[in-house]
Amino acid sequence: MRSFLGRDILGLKHWERMEYDHVFEVCDELAPIARRRRNSEMLKDKILVVAFYQPSTRTRLSTEAAMHRLGGHVVGFADAKMTRAGDFYQESIKDTVHMLEYYGDVIAMRHFQQGAPAEAAQWASVPVINCGDGWGEHPTQVLTDLYTIRNELGTLDGLHFLLVGDMRMRTMHSISYAMTQFDIEATYVAPPQMSLTPEFKTELQQMGLPFREADNVGDVISEADVIYMEPVVQADYTKAREEARGDRGRTPPQYQVTRKLLREKARRHAIVLHSLPRMDELLPDVDSTRHARYWIEAFNGVVLRMALLSLILGAME
Numbered sequence: 001m002r003s004f005l006g007r008d009i010l011g012l013k014h015w016e017r018m019e020y021d022h023v024f025e026v027c028d029e030l031a032p033i034a035r036r037r038r039n040s041e042m043l044k045d046k047i048l049v050v051a052f053y054q055p056s057t058r059t060r061l062s063t064e065a066a067m068h069r070l071g072g073h074v075v076g077f078a079d080a081k082m083t084r085a086g087d088f089y090q091e092s093i094k095d096t097v098h099m100l101e102y103y104g105d106v107i108a109m110r111h112f113q114q115g116a117p118a119e120a121a122q123w124a125s126v127p128v129i130n131c132g133d134g135w136g137e138h139p140t141q142v143l144t145d146l147y148t149i150r151n152e153l154g155t156l157d158g159l160h161f162l163l164v165g166d167m168r169m170r171t172m173h174s175i176s177y178a179m180t181q182f183d184i185e186a187t188y189v190a191p192p193q194m195s196l197t198p199e200f201k202t203e204l205q206q207m208g209l210p211f212r213e214a215d216n217v218g219d220v221i222s223e224a225d226v227i228y229m230e231p232v233v234q235a236d237y238t239k240a241r242e243e244a245r246g247d248r249g250r251t252p253p254q255y256q257v258t259r260k261l262l263r264e265k266a267r268r269h270a271i272v273l274h275s276l277p278r279m280d281e282l283l284p285d286v287d288s289t290r291h292a293r294y295w296i297e298a299f300n301g302v303v304l305r306m307a308l309l310s311l312i313l314g315a316m317e
């Protein structure tokens with residue numbers, strides 16, 4: 001297994017099964033720190049730099065919280081408009097990263113351009129964590145999802161995943177790569193203009209993922225152990241910032257999960273995950289059902305990022 005010490009976390013495409021298992025074992029070791037809400041001193045000599053060029057609630061705050069739980073320090077920006085990268089100068093990633101690498105020991109970056117964290121990693125002498133890059137990947141979210149599924153269902157093998165939403169989204173790319181490393185079958189449901197691209201389908205076939213596509217959640221939900229959702233009505237992830245204007249549209253019923261649908265058709269043990277934020281594809285009446293697991297992801301997201309930071313920075317092996 002490749003060492004995590006000093007490693008960039010840019011995507012899950014090349015991750016192997018053992019690496020997932022190891023990260024989740026470290027999560028189990030560190031979870032009591034987060035559960036007790038008492039910070040440790042494991043990373044007291046380290047600084048995390050957050051460079052978020054796109055809005056975020058969960059990813060940035062949970063990464064920062066993880067660093068604090070490990071006794072580390074945090075500097076950075078949550079809005080590039082307050083830096084030279086977002087003003088008249090439009091400072092390049094190369095020039096920005098050549099500064100940031102001296103301000104801390106690891107950089108957590110979210111960017112609207114696919115590949116921006118990978119470019120940052122080329123220039124940075126410290127590790128870079130991709131916290132979501134355009135339509136690229138979102139590895140820390142999907143590691144959180146998988147850790148949640150493992151905890152809730154006791155395994156990641158022998159499961160059927162139903163993936164609903166816009167298949168261009170970065171979470172859908174990362175989870176698809178991850179599924180190839182487990183005994184998982186997948187069914188994808190997406191509007192035609194948001195479906196898996198032919199190139200990505202070929203890639204998944206070559207990586208050995210058994211999958212099919214369907215038109216309507218209601219036709220296939222009864223087979224699912226995991227219902228993994230993203231919006232089909234959303235902002236363009238490739239843009240720095242876009243204010244929502246006017247009618248943002250409504251999700252067609254064939255891409256929605258409701259309490260009624262779950263009660264009538266879902267397996268009793270099936271769980272629903274959503275990286276959030278949501279639109280009307282996942283209605284609030286699902287929140288109080290036996291199936292909802294998206295709130296526990298807030299806790300698991302901190303634990304997962306504690307595991308990654310401690311491994312990358314050498315506090316855990």
Ligand code: CP
Nearest residue numbers: 056057058059275276
């Ligand atoms: N899950 C996720 O990426 O949420 P944020 O955009 O709030 O970070």
